[in-house]
Amino acid sequence: MTEDRGRDVGRTAARVIEELERLIVTGEFLPGQPIRQELMAERFGVSRLPIREALRHLTAEGLVRHEHNVGYTVARLQQSEFDQIYLMRAALEREVLASLPRFTDDVLAEVRRIGDTVTAAAERGDILEMRMRNQVFHFAMFEQSPLNLVVAELRRLWTMAMPYHAAYLYDATVRQRVVAEHDLMLEALAEHDNDRLIELMNLHRHGGETSTGIMLRATRTSAD
Template identity: 55%
Template sequence: MPSSKTRATSPGFPANQAVSRVITGIKQMIVSGELLPGQQIRQEQMAAALGVSRLPVREALRQLAADGLVVHEHHVGFAVARLGRAEFDQVYLMRRLLETEVIRSLPRPSAAQLAEIRAVAEEIERAAEDLDLALMRTLNSQFHLAIFGLSDLNLVVGEIARIWTWALPYHAVYLHDEAGRKRILAEHREMVTALGEGDLDRLVELMDAHRAGSEAQLNLMLQAGAAARPPLG
């Protein structure tokens, strides 16, 4: 019979599954806006909400802290990470540099790959029609990472995904404005077209404009000193 230590570290052990479930649940709460930047995450409440003990919650929070999505303060506890202007500037600098390199490395997608990416873009449009902003945010990340994932630069794509994670709590800002949503949807359609045509220069231009639009909205939020969810436009 294996020792308790062996069972606890086994890949299929339920404790590991519980940690993964908690990580997914907390990320979804952050993406949906249920947890806001700077908001404290109380382990007891989180354990009750997700139907687990405090142990997997504590381990999940440690992993999320290592990813930069939450922070830990001594004698205070864990809270959703809050980024300042300097951090945002660096996030967008790294995104521009890395995303541009990845896009320029993209092969021509197969018909099936392009159809899958187009399908995600269409799901985003349906979510926009329903004003399901949480779903829009989730699908938006999926759309972009699906494009980047066509590249063979796996390590760079992984770093892009990590950088995106840092800004997850703020991704909703530019979705609350109707004009902003329409711009995003139109740019997604153009990206799919450029990708299908193998026009990587055009795709870089579109991604630069797309990124600049969200960065401008975030800058407005930072200038106003607002980290909370804005009202629907």
């Protein structure tokens, strides 16, 4: 009976983790916003136990922060933390892309198909869908790497920075550039030119890092 209850709590906590992460990544919950356990329990129709489990997990992942006598809030990145995320991304993505095998025709076709969904979202100005599909596009490549632990850490880093990327894509010129860079990456993948792929990813990442960093600094200045 106790084991069954533990499994039920675990499954419920997993569902709550997924939903809370979605709320944070999509921007429905903003950086610095309090997360009230009783309100979340009511919203998800669960007890407070799986809510606490989910919040502890998301705190360990860096999406949520806990302060004694204050409670849980959505993590608000400092500029130095944001810079470190991109520093680690640069190092890990280089290793992952260098380790990619030659893609089969089926895998390459799937990555192209996902790229088309990013393009479609960009063309209709659906910023949220573009952000979400953009991550799917990149991890469709990354997950072909044998470096599974590195890829898992990359996913955590991407997720931590995701709430800050929305403003970057409101510029139609930026959306067009992102799509064009994806097309060049697909060409490099088709040719199994991993060195070229790394160069393109560095350029691609730099655009997001620079624009999002400017936005982050502006937000911090306004708050101050």
